[in-house]
Amino acid sequence: MEIFLYTLSVMYSPGPVNFMGLNAGLNGQFSRTLGFFAGVGCSMLVLFIVFGYAGAALIPHDYLHFIALIGALYTFYLAYKMMTAHTELDTDQTHNKALSFWNGFWIQSLNPKAILVILPVTTIMYPAAHITGSLILIVSFFISVGASGAPLLYSLAGSVIGKKLSNPIWLNRLNKILGIFLIISGLLMLSDFLKRMHFI
Numbered sequence: 328m329e330i331f332l333y334t335l336s337v338m339y340s341p342g343p344v345n346f347m348g349l350n351a352g353l354n355g356q357f358s359r360t361l362g363f364f365a366g367v368g369c370s371m372l373v374l375f376i377v378f379g380y381a382g383a384a385l386i387p388h389d390y391l392h393f394i395a396l397i398g399a400l401y402t403f404y405l406a407y408k409m410m411t412a413h414t415e416l417d418t419d420q421t422h423n424k425a426l427s428f429w430n431g432f433w434i435q436s437l438n439p440k441a442i443l444v445i446l447p448v449t450t451i452m453y454p455a456a457h458i459t460g461s462l463i464l465i466v467s468f469f470i471s472v473g474a475s476g477a478p479l480l481y482s483l484a485g486s487v488i489g490k491k492l493s494n495p496i497w498l499n500r501l502n503k504i505l506g507i508f509l510i511i512s513g514l515l516m517l518s519d520f521l522k523r524m525h526f527i
Contacts (some may be wrong), residue, residue: 330452337444338371339477343402343512344434350505351426352485359425360482362499366431368475374441375467378449381389396520401437402513404515410506431478 332385339345352358408424435441448470453459456468 330448330456330458330466333471334444334448335477337440337474338474341508342438342440342479343405343509344431344511345481346505346508347405347426347430347434348480348482349485350502352482352487353501353505355484355486355487355489357486358427362428362477363426363431364482366428366433366478367435367478368431368471369428370432370435370474371441371445371474372467372471373374374436374445375449375470376464378442379453379463379467380447382503396414397437399513399517399520400432402509405434406506406509406513410503432473435474441496467507 348360348363351357351363449463453463453466
């Protein structure tokens with residue numbers, strides 16, 4: 328039980344994946360973003376299975392900062408796309424492309440927060456709870472379903488808020504605000520990389 332509480336509490340906290348889900352909902356793309364949520368869940372499942380069976384040996388802690396760097400660069404790219412998107416309410420169309428399965432898969436795979444959640448679960452909590460063999464796959468599947476639900480709920484909340492906004496100017500401003508949040512998330516990842524490289 329503590330495994331689910333731990334993973335869900337971290338995954339449902341604000342972060343780049345959830346901010347992107349919120350933005351999609353605000354722009355009326357909830358139904359077009361279902362693949363993104365599936366991508367997030369599949370990424371978590373792959374990571375849980377890989378680390379669950381291989382343990383921490385696959386990616387030693389010394390290399391996590393390189394994942395942080397790649398994740399930061401990808402997050403900056405997504406922030407740019409979000410901040411330059413333009414929403415038109417009168418045509419009910421958006422000029423930004425809907426988030427895809429691969430967007431969700433890669434942003435979650437390159438999110439150091441996801442790996443830092445998975446490592447203690449697979450190396451400490453799984454063995455302590457005697458989760459081995461096929462149980463690793465079963466428990467990891469349920470956690471991954473929960474992971475895909477986090478951006479889905481953020482997107483649903485954004486959809487409700489977006490329907491109450493009648494002026495596209497406000498939606499475009501919200502795009503930029505959420506883009507700034509993504510930039511901050513990226514800067515935190517970049518800061519982690521720089522600290523581990525002893526640049527700061």
